[in-house]
Each structure stands twice: as C-alpha cells, then as structure tokens.
Amino acid sequence: MQLKSETVLEVKDLKTWFFTRRGTVKAVNGVDFALRKGECLCLVGESGCGKSVTALSILRLFDDPPGRIVGGQVTYKGTDLTTCPVPHLREIRGGDIAMVFQNAQSSLNPVFTIGDQIIEQVMVHERISRTKALDRARTLLEEMNIPQPGNALKMYPHQMSGGMKQRAMIAMSLSCSPQILIADEPTTSVDVTIRAQIVHILRELKLRRQMSIIFITHDLSLVNEIGDRAAVVYGGRVVEVAPVEDILKRPAHPYTVGLIDCLPDISSQAKRLPSIPGNTPNPLEMPSGCPFHPRCSKVMEICRTTVPAPVQIDADHAVSCHLFGHERGGGN
Amino acid sequence: MAGPMLEVNNLKKYYRITGGLMSRAVSQIRAVDGVSLTVDKGEVLGLVGESGCGKSTLGKAILRLEEPTAGDIKFNGTDVLGLDRRRLRELRGKMQIVFQDPDSSLDPRMTVGNSIAEALIVHGISDAAEVGDRVARLLEKVGLEADFGERYPHEFSGGQKQRIGIARALAMDPQLIIADEPVSALDVSVQAQILNLMMDIRDKDGLAYIFVSHDLSVVRYLSDRVAVMYLGKIVEMADKAEFFRNPLHPYTEALLSAIASLRPEGGERILLKGDVPSPLSPPSGCRFHTRCHRVMPVCSEIEPELKQVAPGHPVSCHLYT
Numbered sequence: 001m002q003l004k005s006e007t008v009l010e011v012k013d014l015k016t017w018f019f020t021r022r023g024t025v026k027a028v029n030g031v032d033f034a035l036r037k038g039e040c041l042c043l044v045g046e047s048g049c050g051k052s053v054t055a056l057s058i059l060r061l062f063d064d065p066p067g068r069i070v071g072g073q074v075t076y077k078g079t080d081l082t083t084c085p086v087p088h089l090r091e092i093r094g095g096d097i098a099m100v101f102q103n104a105q106s107s108l109n110p111v112f113t114i115g116d117q118i119i120e121q122v123m124v125h126e127r128i129s130r131t132k133a134l135d136r137a138r139t140l141l142e143e144m145n146i147p148q149p150g151n152a153l154k155m156y157p158h159q160m161s162g163g164m165k166q167r168a169m170i171a172m173s174l175s176c177s178p179q180i181l182i183a184d185e186p187t188t189s190v191d192v193t194i195r196a197q198i199v200h201i202l203r204e205l206k207l208r209r210q211m212s213i214i215f216i217t218h219d220l221s222l223v224n225e226i227g228d229r230a231a232v233v234y235g236g237r238v239v240e241v242a243p244v245e246d247i248l249k250r251p252a253h254p255y256t257v258g259l260i261d262c263l264p265d266i267s268s269q270a271k272r273l274p275s276i277p278g279n280t281p282n283p284l285e286m287p288s289g290c291p292f293h294p295r296c297s298k299v300m301e302i303c304r305t306t307v308p309a310p311v312q313i314d315a316d317h318a319v320s321c322h323l324f325g326h327e328r329g330g331g332n
Numbered sequence: 333m334a335g336p337m338l339e340v341n342n343l344k345k346y347y348r349i350t351g352g353l354m355s356r357a358v359s360q361i362r363a364v365d366g367v368s369l370t371v372d373k374g375e376v377l378g379l380v381g382e383s384g385c386g387k388s389t390l391g392k393a394i395l396r397l398e399e400p401t402a403g404d405i406k407f408n409g410t411d412v413l414g415l416d417r418r419r420l421r422e423l424r425g426k427m428q429i430v431f432q433d434p435d436s437s438l439d440p441r442m443t444v445g446n447s448i449a450e451a452l453i454v455h456g457i458s459d460a461a462e463v464g465d466r467v468a469r470l471l472e473k474v475g476l477e478a479d480f481g482e483r484y485p486h487e488f489s490g491g492q493k494q495r496i497g498i499a500r501a502l503a504m505d506p507q508l509i510i511a512d513e514p515v516s517a518l519d520v521s522v523q524a525q526i527l528n529l530m531m532d533i534r535d536k537d538g539l540a541y542i543f544v545s546h547d548l549s550v551v552r553y554l555s556d557r558v559a560v561m562y563l564g565k566i567v568e569m570a571d572k573a574e575f576f577r578n579p580l581h582p583y584t585e586a587l588l589s590a591i592a593s594l595r596p597e598g599g600e601r602i603l604l605k606g607d608v609p610s611p612l613s614p615p616s617g618c619r620f621h622t623r624c625h626r627v628m629p630v631c632s633e634i635e636p637e638l639k640q641v642a643p644g645h646p647v648s649c650h651l652y653t
Contacts, residue, residue, distance in 0.1 A: 046519040147606070161607040162383075191382035192546065193604045193623075196590040200603060218520060221549075221591070262524035264553035272531070273553065275524035279489040 008212050009035040009058070009097075009180055014072035014082075016050075016057045019065065025283045027053040029236030030072070032310070035180065040206055040213040042223040042244070044259075045233035046280050051216050054233070055182050057082075058214075059093050076180075095125045098173035102185040104165035108157040114141075114168045115153030118175050125176045140171040144201060163194035170201065177209070184216045199225050220263060224248060229316075232256050235281055235291025238310075242317035252319040255292045290322065298323060335409070336370035337540060338394070338427075338508060343367045343403035345386075345393045349612070361611050363389040365564035366403070368638075371508065374538045378555030378572075380548055380587065382608050386564040387544045391510040394542070395427055396420060407508070425455045425504030432513035434493035438485040444496045445471075445481025451503035470499040475529060491522035495529065502533070510542045515550065527554060548591050552576060560584050563611055563619040566638065570645040580647045582626045618650065626651060 016028040028050045035041050043051040056062040058074050058081060074081040076097065081089060093099075101107045109117055118137040119130060134153070141149035144167040157165055166186060173181060183202065187195040203226060206213055215226055223230050223244055231241040232253065240253040251257045258276040278295040281287055287294050293303040302322050310318045345364040348357040363386045371377050381387045392398040394405055396412065405412040407427060415423060431437045438447055448467045457463055468478035474495040485493060494514060501509055511530070515523040531554055534541065545551050551558055552572065559569040560583065568581040579585050589602040604623045609615055615622045621631035630650050638648040 046521060163607050191608070192548075192590040193382060193586060194607065196601065196603055200601070220520070259521060262521055264524070264527065264549045273524040273528055275528060276521040279491060279522065280519060 005037045005039075007034045008037050008076070010073075010075045011035075011054070011058065012073045012075070014054065014057055014074060015070045016053050016062065016067055017070050018067045023284045026236055026286055027067075027283060028057060029286070030307075031233070031236070031238055033231050033238055033241060035212050035214060036229075037212055038206065038210045039228040040202075040215055040226055042227035042230040043214060043216045043233055044218065044220060044223055044230050046218055048280050048283055049233045050236040051233045052184055055099070055184050055214060055216055058182065059097060059099065060089060061093075061099070091125070094121060094173070094178075095176045096178055097180045097182065098176070098178040099182045100166075100169050100173050100184065100186045102188050104162070104169040104189075105157065107169055108165060110157050113154055113156055114160070114172075118153075118168075118172050121172055122175045136175065137171070140174055141168070143174075143205075144168070144171045145197070146171075163190050163197065166190055166194075166198060167201065170198070174205070174209075178211065180212045180214065181205075182214045182216070185218070186215075187222065188217075188219075195222075202226060220248070220260060232259070235286055236283075237291065237307075237320065239292065239321065240317075240319045241310075242314070246314065246317050250317075252313055252317070252324060253292075253321050254296050254298050254323070258295075258297075290320075337373045337375075337408055338369075338371040339406040340367060340369050340394060341404050341406075343390070343393060343405065344401045345389050345398055346401045359612060362564050362614065363611060364393055364400075367561075367564075367566055369559060369566065369569070371540050371542060373507065374534070374540055375557065376534065376541045376543055376555045378551035378558040379542055379544045379561060380546065380551055380558060381561035382546060384563075384608055384611060385561040386611070387561050388512050390561070391429065391512050391542060391544050394510060395424060395429055397429070421454070426506050427508045427510070428501035428504070428506040429510045429512060430494075430497050430501050430514045433517055434490060434497045435485070437497055438493060440485050443482055443484055444488070447485075447496070448481070448500045448503060451500050455504050466503070470502055471496075473502065473533070474499045475525075489522070490518050491525060494518060494526050498526075498529065498533070502537075505537070506539060508540045508542070510544065512544045513546070514543075516545065516547065523550075530554065548587060560587065563609065563614050565619065565648070566646075567620065567649070568645075568647045570642075574642065574645055578642070578645075580641055580645070580652060581620075581649050582624050582651070583620050586623075586625070618648075 011031055011033050014028055014031045018025040018027055031054050043054060045051045053062060057069060069082045115134065115137050119133040122128060122133040122136060137153055138149045141152050146152050146164060146167055187198050202213065205211060217223060227244040230244050230247045231238045234255050240256050247256060248260060251260055261274040262276060264273055276295055281291060289305045290303045290308050293299045300322055308320045308322045310320045311324045312318050313324055343364055344366055347361040347363060349359045349361065350356060351358040367390055379387050389398055393400045407423065445467050448470055449463045452463050452466060467481050471478050471480055476495055515526050518526060543551060543555060555572050557571055558575045559566050562583050568584050579588055586602045586604050602625055606623055609622060617632040617634055618636050621627045628650060636648045636650045638646045641647045641652045
C-alpha cells in the first residue's frame, strides 16, 4: 500500500432511491467510502446490491426521474457532486472522473470510427487542434496494446472484437487524463484470456499515471488480481471495507465469509461447495435491520431491528455487523 | 456394459455463409471441425473454451438440435444420426440439455408446472394424475416446493429458474445431460447452490454430464475429465487430476494461468496476444499458432494431430511429436 495517502473522493451516507410505480427501490441506501490517491478500490457485490448505482450516482448518470439522490454527499476537490450545477458536473464527467461500462458495444457509437469518437471526447474538454487530438488518440490506443493503432483509429466498432472494443473504450475514457477512473464490470463480457490482458493494462495505468480506480465487480478472484482495498456491498450498503488481503484472509462480515467460501477455488479439492442459503433480497422489500439477516447463519435478535453501524476492527478494516458492535460500544 | 455410453466420432458442423443474388455459398464457418469424444455412464466431462470455440454448437449437435454436417454419434450403441424424427424424440428423453439463460428457456406465459408437464406429455405420459404427481416430485428433487408449480417464471429468482430448467431436463429420467454454461448467468452465492444440486443428482441417479463452461474453476469442481476446445477442435483432453497437474498444450497453460485465483502467490502470468481469430478463416497449420507463446516455424504450416502424449491424455501440439 502507498503511504496512507490523501483522499481524492469521498462518498458519505449516499442514498439513491428510485421511485417506481411498484414502490420505492432503495438501491443505494447509505453508502460510505473514501477513495485514496493512486489506489484501486473494488466495490464487490452480487447483482442488485447497489454497486453500479453507487458508481452512476457519483457522476449523477442515472435516469432522474425515477431515480433521485435523497441524501448524502459525494465530495470531489471540495465540491459536492450531488448538488453542484450540471454545467460544472459536465466538465468533471469524462474530464476529471471518467467511466468505463460493462458493455463496450452499447457505449460506442456504431456510426462513427473509433478515432472520431476519441477526438470528439478530447475536443469537448480541451481547446486543442484536431491533429493534436488525433495524435493523442493514436498514443492512447498504443498504450492499450492495440496492434496497428493507426488502422484501429479508422475502424468502426463492429469491425473490432469484444476485447478490442473494451480497450478502445478504456482508451477513450483516459483521453483527458482523468484523476479517477470508474470501471463498472469492464471484464464481465470478455473471455478469460482477454480479461487477463485488460486487468494487466489497468494495473499498469494505475501505477504509471497515479490514477485512482473504482473497480466494480462481482468476482472476488478478480478483486485479488487488481484491488488494493475492497468494499463489500450488500443491500445498498457497504458492509465491510479493508485492504484486499485482509478481506480475503480475515473476512469479518458473515456475508463476506460466505462469498469467499462459495467460490469454487481452483486449488481446492473440496467435495461440496459451501453456499449461502436463500437469494439476494428483493430491492422492493428490503429486510428490516441488517439487510443480510434473513440469510445470515449468525443472526441475533438485534439484527432484525437495528441497522449495524460500521465498527473499526483493525486500523484499516471496518465492518458493519452486530457481532462486532459491542466491543467498541459504538455499534448500538 | 460394453463400450462408452456416448461415442462421438469426427463430428463436424459447418455453417454456410450465403451472399449475392442467388444466395450462393460464399464461405463457411467451421464451428465444430472434427471432434471425437466419449462419455461413460455416470461420468462428467468438462468442455472448456472461449467464446466462439464451438463448445455450445458441439453440445447442440450431439442432440441434433443443430444437424451435424458429418461424423457419427452413438448413444448406447444406437446410431443417433440415422434415427427418424419419432425415434429421435424418444432418444431425447434420455439425452437432455440445460441452457445458460433460464429466462429465455421457460415460457413466460406458462406456469412452471405446465412447462415441466409438457416435457412429460411430449413423451407420451398423458394421465393427468400421474403427470401432476411427477411434476411435484421433480420440483422437490431440485429443492423447490411442490406447489411452486402453479407459479409463473417471473415469480422466481434466477437460481430458482435454473432449478426449474434442471427439473424439466430430469423429467424423463435421462442418462446424459448436456449442461451449457448452466451457472454463468447466476450470482456467485447462488452458483454454488446449483453446482451442489447437480452433483447431488448425479450421485443419486448416476447420470452423466457434458458440462460446457468457460470457467475452469467450475469445471475443476465437478468434472471427472476435461476437454479443451479451440476454434472448433479439441486440443487437449485428460482426467481431471492429470489435466491440472500436467497441462501440456500451451493454450491450456494460458487458460490456467489466466484464472484469477484467491491464492496470493501464482507465479508468472502467461498473457496471450490478441483475440481468438475468426472461425471464418482459421489460421493455417495449428489454429493456435497466432497467439501461442511457444510457437515454432512448423506450427504455421502443418496442423498437429491429436496424439496420445501420456496414457488417456491426447494433445494436439507440435511440441509433443
């Protein structure tokens, strides 16, 4: 870990709710985390846990209505992004904070070449000539290990393979040298060998550019590959946050423990996989108290009624679980 | 019993690409290009490969859901490709498939009980009481409650829907289930439940699986034998223990090395160059030579044959000839 360095982005008690005809979906319901300079923070969780909506909320990219940020702050360089005026936010989007989505296919415009799309992005944010922008686009594709970058600039998205499109997307997101890159499951739709290439690229970028990355994934083994710290998300809340090594070796929250146990690890010979009973909660009917309590093997009376507050169990390791509440007296 | 339960010999499935005024065949995709394999009773064969390698097409071609272009398939001694429609339908009761996406394989306007019952009725079980009884037993077998049969697919979670897909495949007491990425659309915590269920059913009923997956860690968990496919061909096949202890083909090496693992150590990574080439124009010689980290001059010229390098461990690579 880098010296416990400065915080570049702070998310505090963020709540993004969706007001639908069938009821209120509290997709993000009190998420807290801080992103440090030059680190890769992974948001880990299963589908519907709120990890993607958290990412979208940072740049207010969700549909409003039905979605609305009903509470909390996202602080970047002293500005609260949840309330700042849209023109200012637009400068930050793609400029200071860039985003890469899961499906490159649907994030690229099919009727423009890759080169044109990168140039457009650069010229929106900077006063710079087209030739200069084109040069930068070529350098970026080179940096992504795309063979014959000059050629690739002239290609349309449908002429590229899935892995190439995803790399072109990353190149585009980096075109204005962002401080923060938010990557939402960028490797989920590509093959393992391509995934290894992309992870390698992101790791190098982080080191070379001292960039901070928020990496969203459901895959704990990927967290081990790329993350410095990880925040485990369940039911719209962060339930545990710690350096990746601690999360994997000394998981504290029963959900984290279960999530690690049920991975079919390549090195294990176990006959039967442990699994977490039940299903991820329906976001329309979030359980009372701790959102994990209906599936938890260590459930206690208090879990049904009271939401646990985060407790520091180690210098850099916080857990929101009543099992750890009383030691510090802060959990209540 | 003499011989393996399923025997596939030199199976090919080509798709014609047509174009021009008269829809002439302008080229062809060799999705499956000469695959031979066997599955014994009660055995689990893991079939691994990246997208586009032909693993799903192979699964479907074995059931004749995709009509093979050439080759032959024997199931319990019966020549599958020679069967007429009626006999083929009978046979499909014994050879079933479970698909990746449980959403698109269940009819949203039919109760799941009826979806399962349909499988029974198609195979000639018409007595209403018996059908109802068997549907209830099938639902219980896959860990659901018997009265869930009256509900519609949208009332279930992804994991539950996959259980229903499995229940339907089990309707006619099959001997072989081809499972095409059955857990890759599911959340990790639910994935484990389904894998456990599949193993329980195998232990109880002694049925065999061809388990198609891109995920080697899942394959390791439940396979007895593993086969690796690349661009329509099997490049390596071995018993599970041998496969993971002694992977020989460079592509297998790379796949194993690309698996993100929870282990902290993990040695040097083999990073493959580029993408899987298009099956429309596979590379000359060994199809893997364009990405191989151990490529030799001969690889781009001569296609290696699948040869037994160790007992029960065929590999197609010039390194071992």
